[in-house]
Amino acid sequence: EPEVTQTPSHQVTQMGQEVILRCVPISNHLYFYWYRQILGQKVEFLVSFYNNEISEKSEIFDDQFSVERPDGSNFTLKIRSTKLEDSAMYFCASSDGGVQYFGPGTRLTVT
Amino acid sequence: AQSVTQPDIHITVSEGASLELRCNYSYGATPYLFWYVQSPGQGLQLLLKYFSGDTLVQGIKGFEAEFKRSQSSFNLRKPSVHWSDAAEYFCAVGARSDYKLSFGAGTTVTVRA
Numbered sequence: 001e002p003e004v005t006q007t008p009s010h011q012v013t014q015m016g017q018e019v020i021l022r023c024v025p026i027s028n029h030l031y032f033y034w035y036r037q038i039l040g041q042k043v044e045f046l047v048s049f050y051n052n053e054i055s056e057k058s059e060i061f062d063d064q065f066s067v068e069r070p071d072g073s074n075f076t077l078k079i080r081s082t083k084l085e086d087s088a089m090y091f092c093a094s095s096d097g098g099v100q101y102f103g104p105g106t107r108l109t110v111t
Numbered sequence: 112a113q114s115v116t117q118p119d120i121h122i123t124v125s126e127g128a129s130l131e132l133r134c135n136y137s138y139g140a141t142p143y144l145f146w147y148v149q150s151p152g153q154g155l156q157l158l159l160k161y162f163s164g165d166t167l168v169q170g171i172k173g174f175e176a177e178f179k180r181s182q183s184s185f186n187l188r189k190p191s192v193h194w195s196d197a198a199e200y201f202c203a204v205g206a207r208s209d210y211k212l213s214f215g216a217g218t219t220v221t222v223r224a
Contacts, residue, residue, distance in 0.1 A: 004154075031209050043155070043201065043214040056211055091154060097209045098162075102147070104154035 002026040004103035006092050012109045013082055021077045021106045025094030032075045033093040033100060034067065036060075043091065049075065082110045113138040113204045117215035124192050125223050132187040132218050134202030143205040144185040145212065146176055150198045158200075161185060162208060172196070197222045 005024045013019050025032055034046040047057040049067055066078045075094075079086055087110045093100040114137045124130050136142055143162055147155040159170025166178040176187045185202060199219050203212040 033211070035212075042216050043203075043212075045211040045213070048209075048211055050209070058211075093155075095209060099145070099157055099160055099208070100212060101157065102155040 006103040006106050010107045019079050023075045023092030029094035029096050031095045034077045035091045036088040038088040086110050113213045115202050115204050115215035117218050119218045121219045123221040130189045130192045134185045136204045145203040146187050147201045148198045194222045
């Protein structure tokens with residue numbers, strides 16, 4: 001069964017550093033999403049991406065964040081200058097316009 | 112704006128007993144509703160969805176959910192719980208199938224022998 005994959009599973013970085021979280025969506029899907037879950041809190045929407053552009057973004061998704069689909073298979077989330085409060089589990093999801101399928105997540109720890 | 116409330120933070124149930132998890136949503140039009148399950152260290156796995164049609168939907172692992180528009184609810188049920196059902200369960204709502212999802216805070220289910 002096709003699945004969404006994410007790398008790395010855990011990333012530790014220092015405050016102020018740039019990080020790139022990678023996702024490989026399900027191959028025939030056209031809609032891509034990033035969500036995050038701060039420990040003990042709700043899963044929150046960050047951004048959606050369709051047709052090579054951002055279709056919607058939340059208030060959380062400020063200028064420090066960017067997304068890219070650099071090739072036909074990867075979907076990345078970049079955080080330019082990480083803050084302590086960016087520590088969270090980041091989930092990638094993809095869909096064909098129906099159900100969103102989630103990856104296993106990347107746990108980002110900012111120290 | 113769409114939102115979801117899961118009133119129960121934690122539920123403990125005996126193996127073999129029935130389970131019901133509550134979900135109330137807020138959305139002005141017909142919502143797209145989902146239940147996801149997250150086991151420790153795992154991602155979010157879809158249990159079932161409601162887009163339209165029959166208000167009682169069947170999902171994987173023996174789960175079902177009923178959409179009640181009059182109560183703005185989408186409660187999840189399982190007749191007989193197995194120890195492997197211990198996990199965190201999230202209800203989510205979207206304005207349409209490709210739209211962003213808003214999640215509830217989740218309900219942690221503990222299964223005792």
